[in-house]
Amino acid sequence: xxxxxxxxxLLTENGWxxxxxxxxxxxxxxxxISETPSKDTEKVSGYALPGFQNxxxxxFQYAMAGLAExxxxxxxxxxxxxxxxxxxxLALQISPxxxxxxxxxxxxxxxxHGYTSVAEFHxxxxxxxxxxxxxxxxxxxxxxxxxxxxxxxxxxxxxxxQKGGFGxxxxxxxxxxxxxxxxxYKDLLDASEKVVHNYTHAQLGAGVHSLxxxxxxxxxxLTQSLSPSLPFHIHVSEQLKxxxxxxxxxxxxxxxxxxxHVSVNENYHLVHATHLSEAEVKGIVNSKANVVLCPTTxxxxxxxxxRFREFxxxxxxxxxGTDSHVSLNPLEELxxxxxxxxxxxxxxxxxxxxxxxxxxxxxxxxxxAAGRKAMGQPAQHFFAVGQPLDAVVMDAEAPLIAASGTxxxxxxxxxxxxxxHQLGTLVNGKWVVKNGQHLHKESITATFVKTLKELGSRM
Numbered sequence: 188x189x190x191x192x193x194x195x196x197l198l199t200e201n202g203w204x205x206x207x208x209x210x211x212x213x214x215x216x217x218x219x220i221s222e223t224p225s226k227d228t229e230k231v232s233g234y235a236l237p238g239f240q241n242x243x244x245x246x247f248q249y250a251m252a253g254l255a256e257x258x259x260x261x262x263x264x265x266x267x268x269x270x271x272x273x274x275x276x277l278a279l280q281i282s283p284x285x286x287x288x289x290x291x292x293x294x295x296x297x298x299x300h301g302y303t304s305v306a307e308f309h310x311x312x313x314x315x316x317x318x319x320x321x322x323x324x325x326x327x328x329x330x331x332x333x334x335x336x337x338x339x340x341x342x343x344x345x346x347x348x349q350k351g352g353f354g355x356x357x358x359x360x361x362x363x364x365x366x367x368x369x370x371x372y373k374d375l376l377d378a379s380e381k382v383v384h385n386y387t388h389a390q391l392g393a394g395v396h397s398l399x400x401x402x403x404x405x406x407x408x409l410t411q412s413l414s415p416s417l418p419f420h421i422h423v424s425e426q427l428k429x430x431x432x433x434x435x436x437x438x439x440x441x442x443x444x445x446x447x448h449v450s451v452n453e454n455y456h457l458v459h460a461t462h463l464s465e466a467e468v469k470g471i472v473n474s475k476a477n478v479v480l481c482p483t484t485x486x487x488x489x490x491x492x493x494r495f496r497e498f499x500x501x502x503x504x505x506x507x508g509t510d511s512h513v514s515l516n517p518l519e520e521l522x523x524x525x526x527x528x529x530x531x532x533x534x535x536x537x538x539x540x541x542x543x544x545x546x547x548x549x550x551x552x553x554x555x556a557a558g559r560k561a562m563g564q565p566a567q568h569f570f571a572v573g574q575p576l577d578a579v580v581m582d583a584e585a586p587l588i589a590a591s592g593t594x595x596x597x598x599x600x601x602x603x604x605x606x607x608h609q610l611g612t613l614v615n616g617k618w619v620v621k622n623g624q625h626l627h628k629e630s631i632t633a634t635f636v637k638t639l640k641e642l643g644s645r646m
Contacts, residue, residue: 196234203593215616233580237569238303239517240558243508246290275360287329292635294337301579310346317362324378338619344392347372353436394420425459442467472501482523484510506557547597576616
């Protein structure tokens with residue numbers, strides 16, 4: 188049965204359209220965009236934006252969000268590497284059922300904040316002893332099922348993870364992640380592909396956890412063997428120690444090595460890329476690869492600041508992700524990205540483009556377009572006939588929004604709004620979140636709380 192919504196405004200890639208009616212079919216596919224409502228049209232006092240794209244997620248880490256801030260006071264420095272040890276300890280405890288419960292809660296919260304798609308950078312593959320499950324993609328399928336329950340699209344990106352560091356064997360605590368050979372990783376990828384085909388809300392990506400985690404020849408062979416249209420994700424240059432170790436082992440910086448040995452292209456998504464040389468910034472842009480920035484996680488871990496302004500001025504493509512999920516608000520990711528750059532540049536033009544001075548719109552458009560590519564999805568139009576209606580709807584009656592003309596609307600939303608101003612989220616043309624509440628909040632939350640109490644990690 189057809190259904191139509193009349194929004195006070197609809198954000199297109201060319202700006203705002205007022206009082207737009209969007210009609211969808213039974214599957215939530217847009218059949219018409221017009222200005223003419225019918226007597227059955229659902230009137231929504233809100234502004235519809237394209238759903239946010241979460242281009243980097245480690246779902247299981249949501250169970251430890253906020254826990255790393257309780258310091259023992261022993262005088263031992265706390266940094267990324269000590270945080271990583273705590274993360275490994277958590278990864279060793281989680282059962283398939285618990286992973287599904289954690290991911291369902293996380294994804295439901297993502298949708299509540301306006302994300303409609305997530306790229307899951309997935310590397311817990313095996314049982315607690317490091318033995319592959321009989322169903323090799325067991326945990327990947329649990330994540331897909333979690334996304335289905337939460338009402339979010341998922342691009343499952345099974346990670347190739349082989350080593351414990353540059354030239355080092357895997358550590359015991361990494362045993363659930365490890366594919367010892369390229370052939371075994373390809374078996375995992377094949378099994379994941381078969382699973383994905385069983386679900387309409389899911390698709391597949393591929394990736395290497397990081398240069399330190401996989402042998403160089405295996406990286407080269409894998410990237411040569413993959414379909415050129417498959418989105419490829421990799422952590423790179425997040426930590427200064429990683430760069431030092433890579434230089435010592437390969438005689439090159441991580442991005443420098445990647446660009447020299449792999450045919451990097453527009454389907455590559457380089458996560459973090461925090462510490463780059465000038466040549467590496469230019470090299471990424473010239474390759475047309477994308478960078479995935481996770482400002483709240485990068486700030487939480489003390490990673491550093493990406494060389495954003497140089498990258499942006501050269502025409503670089505970037506998206507956002509929530510990574511370890513210390514924050515799930517896409518507007519906060521965009522603001523922190525901007526404000527971090529302002530603090531080091533002493534300027535207020537982070538998202539400015541010549542003759543395109545609407546900072547909020549520029550940020551929304553780029554994060555969406557590169558985020559869509561990270562999912563393996565087309566990125567031509569925010570909303571179009573033949574595409575699903577995936578939207579986050581902001582409350583047109585929130586005070587600052589209600590007082591703003593369309594010229595100032597994107598900046599009001601990006602810089603002065605929060606999740607309390609969201610009316611809801613539509614996925615496949617249906618409300619998944621309405622009036623700020625996920626439709627299945629109670630059951631999802633109850634299962635999640637029970638799971639975390641079983642784990643005992645937050646007590």
